Amino acid sequence: RMAGHIFTGSDVRWESPAGLSVVWAEENTRASIWDAMHRKETYATSGVRIKLRFFGGWDYQDGILAEQDWVKQAYAGGATMGSDLPSKPGEAKAPSFVVWAVKDPTAANLDRIQVVKGWTKDGQSFEKIYDVVWSGDRKPNFATGEVPAIESTVDLEKATYSDTVGATELKTVWTDPDFDPSQHAFYYARALEIPTPRWSTIQARQLGIEPPGVVPATQQERAWSSPIWYTPTTELREAATPGLTVADLTRNGAKALTEDELKTLIVGKAIWVRNNVTGEDMKVRYDEDGSAAILHVGRDALLPSLFGDLPQRSYQTTAANYDISGGKIITYISGTPITMAVYKSTASQGGNTPREQPTYFGARSNEFGHANYEILLKGPENLVELPKTDDIPDDEQSKYLNTPEKE
Template structure:
């Protein structure tokens, strides 16, 4: 299916103007988004290997781009892991820890510092299918942590692990041409600075692209200003978005 913002969510009955109109419609199509993508890390592209990957929960998803993130957790990883070839990073990740979707056991850190925090490695390459014109450059890698507090409620913290959220990237509002710097690939080795060894926690990686135009913005710009439907100026519809990918989480059990 079409998951690119250059495409659009549509039906065979929809005209370009109907796609952007709000007035008189209970479910205006301009509020819809293209579909996302789900991926698995499997040893082979066959039924058995794919189902094994599902059982391991070694899965990721994106908002549409073909970004393929890797995410590993361990009690110890080389600090220079990101300077090594990607194939070697994968080997080290499996050998020393667990991949996305797994559970990092405290038993795997026998003999280590009881207060040592887990370390995570995350990396991704931009969607090469969107490389023309500078679209799809990566802005940052985030590590998202979750835990249940003493109040019994779920808490969340987001850490920027690589890249720069203030890199100044954006788009030309009249042409949708991307402006500003970004990365073809990003990598991070990150250790939780606020780790509580007595509390269960969960972590996942999120890879965020530079801003790009939403599909509706592109469609509106293609029309003469006087012919643009009300959806082109609706305050609740963003002009730009930031495509992203996210991994299955890694669970860290508390130390007894």
């Protein structure tokens, strides 16, 4: 096993022990456990026995966790993991969540609790991770809100760790700071332990060999809850400004580009594209050999699902394959083809291009008829497009290349 046996195409050293499923049942009987499973008041762990509770509501107070009967109050005031938030009261601004975790007494201390939020807008789906409570006095990053990694106490040579960091219990009341009442959303909690040696590191120690380099030497065991769901009312959903759709474009006379028109528009060029849902801009270079490179994507960019790791691809200038066929641009995510049709309008239709200019909008095949992408005539104003070297006079080189002028 430690030699790297390949089973069904995968190195067995990547395997992990089975996890645990947990139910919050009133009593240890078949009927009570079934009822808990039926109402989905369940969570899972990676194998450790962390206790985890998660409630959502509209009126949880910050001091509820100081009360002796806080669990009873949490049940009475909201929804449990696996269920739906009650309808939003008119005066409520955002939902609050009560989250609590206690360590496995036979395992490592807790590092932090996170809430993972997912939501949809204009056919796109998003996820964001919030650090909501953590051990120690670490300070969140002022820009991202992310809490720095906890100190690792793992001794790789001995395959041991120490509970000198972390906490035995973590709890808090957290309110969604980015709540939009018009958007469908879900929330789930996860509790992370401090780093501990992975099983492969422990077995390497027992065998007297080096830990394998193809897998991480450490891990953070965890527990994660079933989600709590938020569904907007029809009134709240219809109050939001609708996004642009293919139906809107065609109704106003926009035409889908043909295969030849697409090639003329993008092949051999670098174009700026804006996601009008998030406002994020990116530069895409479509080379003539069928490769495309994504540029100018920041690591904190808000990206929809089924895009891949664009910040990493941008940083490394990693190219991916693309095709143009059937009047669509075809890209691939883990081997799955995603197509984009491009529509040309003679006037601006909710985009950012000047009204007197033709406007090009892209509609991805996985975004339910929305046309969320706009090809911009020029890039962001904070970036300067440099001319090609051959177009720069000799006496102007120093302005661009930081070289001394010729005498």
